[in-house]
Amino acid sequence: MHGNRLYEGQKLALKYYFVAMVLFGAQLLFGLLAAIQFLYPDFLFGILDFSINRMVHINALVVWLLYAMIGAVYWLLPDEAQREVVGIKFGNLAFYVLTAAVAVVVLVYLFIQVGPGKESTIWFITEGREYIEAPRWADIGIVAVVLIFLYNVYATVMSGQRTGILAVLMADLIALAGLYLAGMFYTDNIAIDQYWWWWVVHLWVEATWEVYVAAVGGYILMKTLNANRKVVEMWLWIEVAMMFGSGILGLGHHYFWIGTPEYWWEIGALFSALEPVPLVGLFVHVLYDWGKERGKGNQINNTPAFAWLTVETFGNFLGAGVWGFMHTLPQINLYTHGTQWPAAHGHLAFFGAYVAILIGAIYLALQKKAGLEKLKMSKAGWWAISLITVGVLFMTVALTLSAYTQTMVERGMYGATWEGYFAAQANEWFWQGMCWRLITGLMVIAGYALLMYDMIRLAKKAPASEAEVSTAAA
Numbered sequence: 001m002h003g004n005r006l007y008e009g010q011k012l013a014l015k016y017y018f019v020a021m022v023l024f025g026a027q028l029l030f031g032l033l034a035a036i037q038f039l040y041p042d043f044l045f046g047i048l049d050f051s052i053n054r055m056v057h058i059n060a061l062v063v064w065l066l067y068a069m070i071g072a073v074y075w076l077l078p079d080e081a082q083r084e085v086v087g088i089k090f091g092n093l094a095f096y097v098l099t100a101a102v103a104v105v106v107l108v109y110l111f112i113q114v115g116p117g118k119e120s121t122i123w124f125i126t127e128g129r130e131y132i133e134a135p136r137w138a139d140i141g142i143v144a145v146v147l148i149f150l151y152n153v154y155a156t157v158m159s160g161q162r163t164g165i166l167a168v169l170m171a172d173l174i175a176l177a178g179l180y181l182a183g184m185f186y187t188d189n190i191a192i193d194q195y196w197w198w199w200v201v202h203l204w205v206e207a208t209w210e211v212y213v214a215a216v217g218g219y220i221l222m223k224t225l226n227a228n229r230k231v232v233e234m235w236l237w238i239e240v241a242m243m244f245g246s247g248i249l250g251l252g253h254h255y256f257w258i259g260t261p262e263y264w265w266e267i268g269a270l271f272s273a274l275e276p277v278p279l280v281g282l283f284v285h286v287l288y289d290w291g292k293e294r295g296k297g298n299q300i301n302n303t304p305a306f307a308w309l310t311v312e313t314f315g316n317f318l319g320a321g322v323w324g325f326m327h328t329l330p331q332i333n334l335y336t337h338g339t340q341w342p343a344a345h346g347h348l349a350f351f352g353a354y355v356a357i358l359i360g361a362i363y364l365a366l367q368k369k370a371g372l373e374k375l376k377m378s379k380a381g382w383w384a385i386s387l388i389t390v391g392v393l394f395m396t397v398a399l400t401l402s403a404y405t406q407t408m409v410e411r412g413m414y415g416a417t418w419e420g421y422f423a424a425q426a427n428e429w430f431w432q433g434m435c436w437r438l439i440t441g442l443m444v445i446a447g448y449a450l451l452m453y454d455m456i457r458l459a460k461k462a463p464a465s466e467a468e469v470s471t472a473a474a
């Protein structure tokens, strides 16, 4: 379709994007509260506990990323398949069901902060599995919604044009959805519980989500730089092939200390370093081709989307590749495990690999919705990307410094004792790192405000015929 005429699937994508951006704001707000509580433990104590703020912070992160990921699929699906999404009515219904469920789950978190851990707790309040804490009733709802989503994708591709990007996504989405089931059953043996829980968390962010961003990143490159589909799809298949070696066996870096056999030490150490390589390869290759053609008038079609994709490529490499590798060898992990090291890595990796590219995907949609041939970066847009990126980068450095203190004091000097834990927490350098996290966190939040301003301004630009979408998206 041309100009600003959107497929029904793309209108649904805009709804998913809108909720994603709102949840992103909630994520940052609860992160801010948790960061203040690190410095002033009495702050909101008994009203909004640290455990709840932290839980909402990271669960909101995962949920909004999934929203934006589903949104991006609904966006590119009709464009790639060259036809309307099949069963879009069910897709719309699923969106409202999911959003209502998310709202109820969060309200329950906020109103029932402490209590006994019983069978009914798992069903109605929380399952207590970090990052995927939704209670079981919501889990079942999520499975139903995802089945509708998969039906939309498969039925559309089967009856439309099939591209390499769609083929990779079809396989990847099945794996991504299927893995969620590994985090749903309950066992009272914590080692077994952790063993399977990592299947979701690790095999999401280091296998299925990485393949997903390679597919969507390829699509964004084709749209922003008119990249060659053949080059994009070649790297996509390389990525898929490499994931079997690196991502899946890299799971071993979570099996060092939870009671699993020692052979995981070697497996985990060897295989986790290779993960971000294919994405950098794709990016460099496309950039090189574009550089050769630039003089011939091939200008960037959407500067914000491209800028965010650039942040993603290097952020992914730094956050996942470099910061991940820092603590992935068991000899080192023995000292860094349980410090702020994983938190430093977690912030930069999640931001670099997933937050950045999905913001880019949203900009791509806003351009088409507004019917713009080219989208240039606005002043607010530049401030937003700079504040958010520099903020997260510096926050990562601050957390790394705190982590370093913990590693030296708690682990090195005190030998991982209870006393050592408190000595490290009281150390001035640890505390200073926490202060910097708060300051850099405020930078990120200021950047988010500007980002929302820029996006809402763009969403409102829609021509009159699209007015009804604009109210849904803004």
Ligand code: HEM
Binding pocket: 130, 205, 206, 253, 254, 272, 273, 274, 275, 276, 316, 319, 320, 321, 323, 324, 325, 326, 327, 328, 329, 333, 336, 337, 338, 342, 343, 345, 346, 347, 349, 350, 353
């Ligand atoms: C985009 C990809 C990635 C994301 C989003 C990510 C995110 C995270 C997060 C949030 C944690 C903390 C989990 C917890 O709460 O316990 C973690 C742990 C870890 N990550 Fe990653 N990661 C990624 C890629 C990598 C890579 C490529 C490596 C290795 C080269 C790696 C190595 C590790 C290790 C060793 C731990 C465990 C730390 C410990 O428990 O002591 N990660 N990751």
Ligand code: HEM
Binding pocket: 028, 031, 032, 033, 034, 035, 038, 054, 057, 058, 061, 340, 342, 343, 344, 346, 347, 350, 351, 355, 392, 437, 438, 440, 441, 442, 444, 445
């Ligand atoms: C895009 C931005 C952000 C992302 C992707 C992100 C991601 C994460 C992740 C993955 C964790 C869990 C880390 C772990 O347990 O290993 C976490 C924890 C946390 N985050 Fe964020 N976060 C972001 C922004 C912020 C901001 C702006 C603040 C504060 C102002 C913040 C404060 C915190 C705090 C206090 C924790 C708990 C750390 C702990 O338990 O030691 N985050 N965040």
Ligand SMILES: [Fe+2]
Binding pocket: 202, 206, 250, 251, 253, 254
């Ligand atoms: Fe991992």
